[in-house]
C-alpha cells in the first residue's frame with residue numbers, strides 16, 4: 001500500500017481527539033479541496049513507501065497505542081484497505097482490548113465495502129471500526145462529489161465533519177437536515193484553517209440552537225503551528 005507517512009501523535013480531531021494514536025497516511029486523493037492541508041500527499045511525485053498489510057500491522061503493534069487513524073489522501077481508495085482494517089480490528093491492543101480503528105474519509109469514496117465489513121466485525125469487535133466522514137461544503141469546491149448513500153451507512157459510533165468557512169455556515173443546517181444527522185450521527189464543526197474565526201462557529205451554533213453539534217479545533221495545529229508533517 002502506498003504510504004506517505006506514519007507517526008504517533010495525539011489525535012487532533014474527531015471522537016478520539018486528545019488521545020494518542022498511530023497515524024497511517026496513504027497517498028492520493030480523488031478530490032482537490034481548495035483548503036487541503038495535505039495536498040503534498042496527493043501530488044503524483046510524493047515520496048511513497050510501499051508497505052504490506054503485515055508490515056503496517058506490525059508497526060501499529062510496536063507503537064503500543066490503542067487508537068489507529070487511517071487517513072490520507074483518501075484512504076478508502078486503497079484496494080487493500082478492508083484487508084488492513086480486518087486484521088487491525090482483530091488485533092489485541094496494549095490493554096488486551098481490541099484496537100480502535102478510525103477511517104478519515106472524504107464523503108466521495110464509496111464506504112459500502114467497509115460498512116459491510118463492520119457488520120461482520122461487530123459480533124467479535126464491537127466499536128472497533130469507526131468512520132469520520134467529511135461533508136465537503138461549497139467553499140471546498142467539491143460538494144457536488146458527495147455521495148449521500150455514504151451518510152446513510154453511519155450511526156452513533158461515527159462522526160460527520162463539516163469543515164467550514166464563514167460562507168458555508170448556513171449550508172451546514174440544510175445538509176444536516178437532509179441527511180437526518182441530528183440525534184443519529186455525531187456532528188463536528190471545524191473551522192477551515194485561516195478562513196473563519198472559530199468564535200463565529202460558536203455564535204452560529206448559539207443562534208441556531210445546534211445542541212446536536214460539537215465545535216472542534218484541530219489540536220495539532222495549535223500545539224505545533226506551521227508543522228505540516230509528522231504531527
Ligand SMILES: C[S@@+](CC[C@H](N)C(=O)[O-])C[C@H]1O[C@@H](n2cnc3c(N)ncnc32)[C@H](O)[C@@H]1O
Pocket residue numbers: 029035036037038071072073074075104105106107133134161163190191192193218
Ligand atoms: C487531509 S484529510 C484526509 C482524509 C480525507 N481525504 C478527508 O478529506 O476527510 C483529513 C481531514 O483534514 C481536514 N482538513 C484538510 N484541510 C483542512 C484545513 N485547511 N482546515 C481544516 N481542516 C482541514 C479535512 O477536511 C479532513 O477532515
Ligand SMILES: Nc1nc2[nH]cc(C(=O)O)c2c(=O)[nH]1
Pocket residue numbers: 009010011012013038069071072104220231
Ligand atoms: N494530530 C493529527 N490528528 C489528526 N486527525 C486527523 C488527521 C488527518 O489528517 O486525517 C490528523 C493529523 O494530521 N494530525
Ligand code: SF4
Pocket residue numbers: 029030031032033036037038039042072073074106
Ligand atoms: S478529500 Fe481530504 S485529502 Fe483530498 S483534497 Fe480534500 S481534504 Fe485533501
Ligand SMILES: [Mg+2]
Pocket residue numbers: 037038
Ligand atoms: Mg491532517
